Structures are given as structure tokens and as C-alpha cells.
Amino acid sequence: MDGKGTVATWKDKHRRMYDQATRHPFIMSIRDGAVDYSAFKRWLGQDYIFVRQFIPFTASVIIKSCKHSDEESDMQVLLSGISSLNDEISWFKTQAQNWDVHLHSLVPLQANLNYCRYLERLMEQEVDYSVAITAFWAIEAVYQESFAQCLESSARTPMELIETCQRWGNAGFGDYCVSLQRIADRCLENASSDVLSKAEEAFICVLQHEVNFWNMSSG
Numbered sequence: 001m002d003g004k005g006t007v008a009t010w011k012d013k014h015r016r017m018y019d020q021a022t023r024h025p026f027i028m029s030i031r032d033g034a035v036d037y038s039a040f041k042r043w044l045g046q047d048y049i050f051v052r053q054f055i056p057f058t059a060s061v062i063i064k065s066c067k068h069s070d071e072e073s074d075m076q077v078l079l080s081g082i083s084s085l086n087d088e089i090s091w092f093k094t095q096a097q098n099w100d101v102h103l104h105s106l107v108p109l110q111a112n113l114n115y116c117r118y119l120e121r122l123m124e125q126e127v128d129y130s131v132a133i134t135a136f137w138a139i140e141a142v143y144q145e146s147f148a149q150c151l152e153s154s155a156r157t158p159m160e161l162i163e164t165c166q167r168w169g170n171a172g173f174g175d176y177c178v179s180l181q182r183i184a185d186r187c188l189e190n191a192s193s194d195v196l197s198k199a200e201e202a203f204i205c206v207l208q209h210e211v212n213f214w215n216m217s218s219g
């Protein structure tokens, strides 16, 4: 390889799809101030459902890390992730109240169900740590890159959506994603060709689910 980690190589190789996930029209509509607020409210409610499923997935990655990684620092990074999810759930509840989204009566839409089902498959014991951490990194990185664009100086993001964009677009979350990428790269460096191809497939799968999730939110 040319000094780049595996993850960066895959980002380049699947650039078109990566951009579809991180520069989706829904995100760009927030960035240029033209967002349809009913789509935003749909996204908010559906993402709350997703994040509730993302918590056990994060826990499963921690368990895999305990069993299969000698690096104590992986645990530190992953624990910081799970503790911020507690905050995230409270944040969703407050936002839902502000936007008059009724969380208790929400029904998960098909793309969300499919994505949550995919997370369940990744939680299975047979799934290698390298595959799970690659998918985990990709899920977080897509949100980080997407929302960070809405905070650029040229963005015209409406004031009332800045807090949402800061949740995933802030520099601290960016550093967290870099740490996850380093863990994934280290694991993939020593992976068998079978695990490597499964991890690449997981990366592509996450991108496709993210695009479907944005499409669902846009209606």
C-alpha cells in the first residue's frame, strides 16, 4: 500500500458512494438553508429509533474488543463513544419536544428497519472485531463528515439547526472518528484476506444504508 491506511484506500476506491452518503441532498439542503422541515422532523424521529439500536451495537463492539484486542486504548475510545450516547438520547428527547415530534408513537420506516436489522447481524458472535469496528467507524464518520459541512463558513445552515449539526460536526467528534479509523486500520493491517473482504463489504453496506436512511428522511 502507498503509506495510506486501508480505510483511506477504501474511501478513495468507493468515492462515489462515499460522497453519496456524506453529500446527500438532504444534508445539502440543511447546508444551503433550503431544508424541508417536515423531512427534518422525520429524520429526527427515525434517528432516535436508530440510535436506540446503535447502543447495543456499540456494546457488542466493546465486547469484541475485550475478547480480541490487546490494545487497552481501544476500550478507552469505545467507552467514550458509549458514554456520549447517553447524552445523545437525552438530546433527542429534548429536540423532539422542541420540534413537536412524538417519540412514543413513532413507527420505524422500512429503511430504518433494514439498517437496524443489519446492525443486529453485525452484533453476532461470528462477526470479526475488524469487520465490526470498520462498520462502526463508517457509521460515525458519515455523520461527522455530513454535518461538519453544514458548519463551514460558506454554509447557510438555519440557526435552529446549528445545534444538530454541532452534535456530529464538532471537532471533538471528528477526533473520535480519527481514533476509530486508526483502530480499524490497525486491525485490518493484520487481517486475513477473508476478513479484509468482509470488512470492505461492511463498509459498502453501511454507505448504502446511510444513503437509504437519508432518502427515507427526505421522503
Ligand SMILES: Cc1ncc(CN)c(N)n1
Binding pocket: 047, 050, 051, 054, 139, 140, 143, 210, 213
Ligand atoms: C443513521 C445514522 N447513522 C449514524 C449515526 C451516528 N451515530 C446516526 N445517529 N444515525
